[in-house]
Amino acid sequence: MRDSRDHEGTVRAARLPRFAFAALVAAALAACAGASAGRGGGLAGSGQFIASGPRASIASAPKSDWIQLFNGRDLSDWDIKFAHHPLGENFNDTFRVENGMLEVRYDKWDGFKGEFGHIFYKKPFSYYLVAAEYRFVGGQVKGAGPNLSWALRNNGIMIDGQTAESMGLDQDFPISLEVQLLGGLSDGKARSTANLCTPGTNVHFDDSLVTEHCINSTSKTYDGDQWVRVEALALGDSVIKHIANGDTVLVYRKPEMGGGAANNTKPGVLVPGKGITGGTISLQAETAEIDFRKVEVLNLEGCMDPRSSTYRPYFVKHDPAACK
Helix, strand or coil: CCCCECCCCCECCCCCCCCCHHHHHHHHHHHHHHHCCCCCCCCCCCCCECCCCCCCEHHHCCHHHCEECCCCCCCCCEEEEECCCCCCCCHHHCEEEECCEEEECCCCCCCCCCCCEEEEECCCECEEEEEEEEEEEEEECCCCCHHHHHHCCEEEEEEEECCCCCCCCCCCCCCCEEEEEECCCCCCCCCECCEEECCCEEEEECCEEECCCEECCCCCECCCCCCEEEEEEEECCCEEEEEECCEEEEEEEEEEECCCCCCCCCCCCCCCCCECCCEEEEEEECCEEEEEEEEEEEECEECCCCCCCCCCCCCCEECHHHCC
16 A cells, blocks of 8 residues: 655655553553453563463464464465455456465556455454565566556555455455555665555554554565565554564554545445454555465464363453353
8 A cells, every 4th residue: 555655755754753652552451451351461572471460472372373364275265356346356367376375466467457456364353463474576567657656565464454245346445454565675765564554544542543544664674575574463452563573663552444545435334433343354466566475363362261172371352152
């Protein structure tokens, strides 16, 4: 999605105050404590403690608990939606699986007329850690002009999003929170990744509602075709963190519907001010070619009764129905 740029095309630092991350952590503690019948909750970096007291760290989760959204073989369990095309049409075979990777390719395109695409995992999540390992390859779609310079080496992990079925035929971007993936342009200029863009949404920093569409993270610039791992930790509507190669680079909370950049939505779907507590996960086709070798999620909502066989010590949200 379009990032904040000046007239020369360089990324601007987001014009935001220095927010107190401690306040955000406190909000997460309160939210998790209330949701888990008195069990305290805390939040630190990826792999650090997300809950104090009896709660364990995310790093304690066995690899087998991670859900592999991409199975390395095909696109089963995913829904595809391109703007101006019906649900399920993989326009120009853009999303494909080759060499065990989920690829976005534009070699079968003759031009671009706003057909932004998204591939949605079918199951929604609310309390979770999602991760994608990606690299940018090649260039842009044929005929991409200066008006699409913002989309060069640009993709995104869309989290807490609407379903593919609820999108309008001509809708460009899903109502969601975009964990924006940007590749460096090897020009010596900073271009952070794991930024935030907000199609049809707004978020809070501390108690302030922020309506700026794209907000830059504090990540380093990743030039070339190197692999990068970006994660997003979402705890319902309390705290959301963006993490790039293990470093926490952006923290915010209380997402809600509103704002622009989600055009041609169906009537009644975008409700300004409505809180967002979870949703779908999707990846983009935004004119740039990219590989994903891993897309996985660790569900942090489940049975928190230690007597149950489905209990996990790292859960932060109790789901009684998951207890066995």
